Amino acid sequence: MGKPTESNESLTVRDERTGKTYTIPIVNNTIQATAFKQIKAQPKPGEREENETERGLRVADRGFMNTAVIESTITYIDGDNGILRYRGYPIEQLAESSSFLEVAYLLIYGALPSTRQFDLFEHEVMTHSIAHVDTEGFFHSFRYDAHPMAILTSAFAALGSYYAEANPSLQGQALFTKSDPASLANMDKQIYRLIGKATTLAAMAYRVRQGRDFVVPPVGMSYTESFLYQLDHLGEGDYRPNPVLSKALDVLFLLHADHELNASATTVLQTGSSLVDPYSAISTGCASLYGPLHGGANEAVIRMLISIGKPENVPAFLEAVKRREKVLSGFGHRVYKTSDPRSFIVRRTADEVFKVTGKDELLETAMKLHDMALKDDYFVSRKLAPNVDFWSGLIYRAMGFPLDFFPVLFAVPRVVGWLAHWRQMMLQPGGVKIWRPRQIYLGAGKREYVPIDKRKEEGGKEPSKVLHTGQGKRTQLATFKGKTKL
Structure with a gap:
């Protein structure tokens, strides 16, 4: 060039x-x-x-390291200087003065709401938090030990089956792309439902594993208060979640609401580009977030700290990381090359939470790991600074959430970001074009088909044989009509 x-x-x-x-x-x-x-x-x-x-030439970019796939006005990240802004507002200002639902409005509609606008938005979101009674049976169909993210992913997809008016396959492919009042009103209704029901579905995924009845969302509580109520209420009169925990969760939700075109947001847009209903698109985002390289990172931090144990074990652990024998979780970021601006806010939030819950026994280990890594040239030279996951996992653990519920606490607020990007794409000038990336084909050239009785086995192309136990093993040893010979 x-x-x-x-x-x-x-x-x-x-x-x-x-x-x-x-x-x-x-x-x-x-x-x-x-x-x-x-x-x-x-x-x-x-x-x-x-x-x-x-x-013509193709452009190779494995993992989308430098490919822009959409024009956006939602979130700006400067990874080299540790900057994160929602619609131009620094994340530090929003975390200090705003609330999760106000930021949700900002991300989706592009401006901070007036009192009238916010009251309308909050009312609609909370009103649409109640789930259809038939969903109870759906949740009870899962195994007692099912991962809550698997349940939540399935629940979002199932939710779409209740709302035929939100399905472009049934109502016409221009359902959400016309930008007329009726289309916008329909879109808004689905946005209210998805944000409102995110906490309800997450709470149901939590309680079904506890063997508890589901709780109808309460009236007169904030978004995160309602969530904690649905998680924990067991019939006590005038039950109200601790305000420090509600506020901490609100801050964490605000910080996790969006992060530009991360893996899950990109998945939502990839799926949404086919003009599928928004519930199916959000479900795919949830599935992407499920992975340990994305939404499971804060869970990985706690498991790492548990494996380290006491603070005096930190030096040996860091040496093992340098030898590539161990993995350092909660440090470094795909985008941020200096520090994650959210990590400082979460650290302050953690202090407030620990005042009411007591310090987590892993806190001293975390502090030792934090301090040593930031002073070690090996990690500094590789720009491995603490990210938001390092401290958020400690907060969730101190609040009493099980480890496998951590990704759910990431998914609930990220629904807002997914919806903001989905809505922006639906309304973009020129309409929606289905995403279809190219590949670099390195496989075999044209080959002629060979009948099975004339083929020679090709090495390295054989499927693995599964080791059968229990009933499967006994069945293989049994005789029966039509048994396949292996």
Whole structure:
């Protein structure tokens, strides 16, 4: 690639294969990947036809390290300088002065609400928090030890079956893309339902494993108060969750509400680009968040601290990390190269929580790990600073949540971010184009089919044989009609 023009508004590329020069416009410090399709050449003698050289260059970007897939006005992250802003507002200011539902309004609609606007939004969200009675049977269909994220993911998908008016497959593919009053009102209703029911479904996933009856969302409580009430109320009169815990959860929800095009948000948009209903799209985001490289990270931090044990074991653990024998969880970030701005806010929140819950027994170990890692050139040179997951897991543990419920506490607030990005895509100028990334095909060229009785076995392409025990083993040893010979 050559140097840009003097105006710095284009990129000049010379293809040494053909000697041709191409000028590619630069807009907002961005070039269009499709512009490279015009850079074509004739295949070299013997070159694989699958390279498609005559159809233009492809852009390889494994893991989306530097590919922009959408224009957005929602969240800005400067990873080099530790900056996070929602719609232009620094996360530090929002965490200090705002609330989760107010930030939800900001992310979805683009501006901080007036008192009238917020009252309407809060009323609709809380009103739509009640789940259909049939969902009780759905939750009871899971095993007693099912992971709550598996339950929640399934619940979001099932929720879509209750609302035919929200399904473009039934109502027409332009259901959410027309931008007329009826379409916007329909979209808003689904947004209210998903945000309102997120806490309800999460609480049901929690209580079904406890063997407890489900609780109808209360009236007159905040979003996080209502969530804690649904989790813990066992019939006590005038029950009210501890205000410090409610506030801490509200701050954590606010911090986790959105984080630009992370794995789960991208999954929601990828799925949503097919114009599926929003409940199915949110379900796929939940499934993506389930992974230990994403929403399961704070759970991994606690498991790491438990494995370390006492503070005096920290030095040996860090040495094992350097030898690649152990994994350091809660440090470093795909985007932030200095520090995660959310981690400082969560650290202050942790202090407030510990005042009412008492200090977690792992706190001293965490502090020792935190301090030693920040002073060690090995981790500093690799820009491995504490991220939001390092402290949030300690807060959730101090509040008494089981480890496998931590990802759920991430998913509930992230529903807001997913919906903000989904809504933005539905309403973008020019409509929605289904996402269809390219691949670099390195497989076999054209081959002729060989009948099974004439084939030779190819090494390294055999499926694994499962070790059967119990009933499966006994069945293999039994005789019966139609038994397959292995």
